[in-house]
Amino acid sequence: MPDKAMGDPGFGVVLATGEAPVFQPGDRVRILVRAPIGHYRVPTYLRGKQGSIEAVIEPPAVDNEEEGFGRNAGSKRHYYRVAIPMTEVWADYVGSPRDGLRIEIFETWLERM
Amino acid sequence: MTDTQHLVSRLPNDIGGLPSETVQRIDHELEPWEKRCHALADVLDFHKIINTEEKRCGVEALGSEMVGKLSYYERWIVAFANILFRKGILTPTELALKMKEVEERWSHVGNDS
């Protein structure tokens, strides 16, 4: 939805980098495989897993991995509520194939599929 | 086992999906000091002296043995002390002297065994 990213038509507002969400509900995404040390908020069990964007979380926020080292302000990006099937996360999952996991993931941890 | 990488790359709090025991419905009323510790955490975050994410990071930095053996608010207060030292707000000696002073207020109570 590029129109939204340009702000309200008629006012000529240009949003700063990161202010407009990169992903929209329904987009298929993969959580990146990455191994930061010291502090992270993407649990190991979800790295590399595929899912879809359920919602864009407002407002945008500072990356909480950086907040962990005292960064309280500065550029912001969005978190997304991501839906992942349990069977995608756990190969031997016991339950209904429709059972799912929901988690907030920071924009820099997601790639479009 | 000579591979130590997992000790660095997987933080001690990152336990989602690991095998564990049956859930026991344990709870307790907070001790007065635990409640004060929680209030202290909130006030430190309000002033961004130690934000919530720094507190989490500080707990993770205690390492798996302390994370496993200290109680919830014990982990918090030790993490606060370490972060305040690192930020140059308190020194280890100042805290040691103050703890001695606090302890001595109670020297008339009970015996020293």
Add this chain to the structure above:
Amino acid sequence: MVEPHHDHDHDHEGHDHPHAEIAEAGRPGYYDIMETAVRELLIERKMIRADEIRRQIEVIDSRTPALGAKVVARAWVDPRFKARLLANGRTACEELGISFYDDTELIVLENTPEVHNLIVCTLCSCYPRPVLGLPPDWYKLKPYRARAVSEPRAVLAEFGTEISQDVEIRVSDSTAMVRYLVLPMRPDGTDSYSEQQLADLVTRDAMIGVIPVQLQGE
């Protein structure tokens, strides 16, 4: 409310209970002393004030599952409030005077005959404190945190909750700025209940999603 008492016989990971040393001889324990020392030093340096701590203790004490129960009961009796609550949990709770002092957002997850929601924080203890108060110890300990995301049906069964295979289970793992509150299903046979009588049925554990709301004595 189902509030099992703390059981000293359980050897559980994390030792999330006060250590026995605290009450012995009426003297504070090591960590109690450390808390007092840190707080007093910060007050002496004028970085925080004693009255801010006292005030925050009052804030914490004022947040209990009774608030969440009022929110749930209101949603059951007022469909327009429910719609606002599901659209934005935080602003709908703020309508009822519940402030979000910890700067979190709130997503309210509605349980239906088709979907059962469960909340957990695998990395620490994220919890909707503004509306439920502080989490119970079991929510912060390893067995629940580790297993709720991998075998939710087995965990629910340990709470006595059996969810049919045709019902979809959604586990929300809170990790960042959003907290979750489960809006449980209103039990049958409560058509004549007042809003307050409905609120009295709603337990903390039902708003975490580990048990349904049941009529008393059921």
